[in-house]
Amino acid sequence: MRIYAIRHGQTNYNLNRLVQGWTDHPLNENGEAQAKRMGCYLKQRQVQFTKVVSSPLIRSIKTAEIIQNELNVNLEIEIDPAFIERDFGVFEGDDVDVTSKTISTPNFRRDGYEHDEALLQRIQNGLDNLYQRHPNEIILLSCHSHVIKSLLVLADPNTYTYRTFLNNGSLCIFEYDGNRLITTDYNIEP
Secondary structure (H helix, E strand, O other): OEEEEEEOOOEHHHHOOEOOOOOOOOEOHHHHHHHHHHHHHHHHOOOOOOEEEEOOOHHHHHHHHHHHHHHOOOOOEEEOHHHOOOOOHHHOOOEHHHHHHHHOOOOOOOOOOOOHHHHHHHHHHHHHHHHHHOOOOEEEEEEOHHHHHHHHHHHOOOOOOOOOOOOOOOEEEEEEOOOOEEEEEEEEOO
């Protein structure tokens, strides 16, 4: 299974460096342009998806729709809640830089905050379930920063962390055989 994991395009919360988590904000104009550029990039490389999967949040769904439009395909978007952004709980709406410093302490826990181990387990379960349903597919996965960071950490915890930077509208490519997850490309931004 090959996964083209795309971080959704920019929202006004991203622009203002605010934590979004499960808060459902739409793409802004720049975010729509980022998704369009990614669609053009994938079209130029003649990537042909057999499945499109998205987080249930509107910023991810819209990113997938724009990319499909650029590729001139109209696959049904499978909504998979396993790939929703991390639940930041009380930190939603707070400054990203301040929150990052707080949550990056080892073994950080706070009621309502989805800690690293819980998030990694959710993404691993989502990955395994996706593989069970679509083992030989080429998948466009439209999702979020901490979902992709989780995939990166699962693939190579010695190289990637939750402090790894990912641009809005960027692409990471993974291959998964049901046992081993490999990162083949990281943070591609057209």
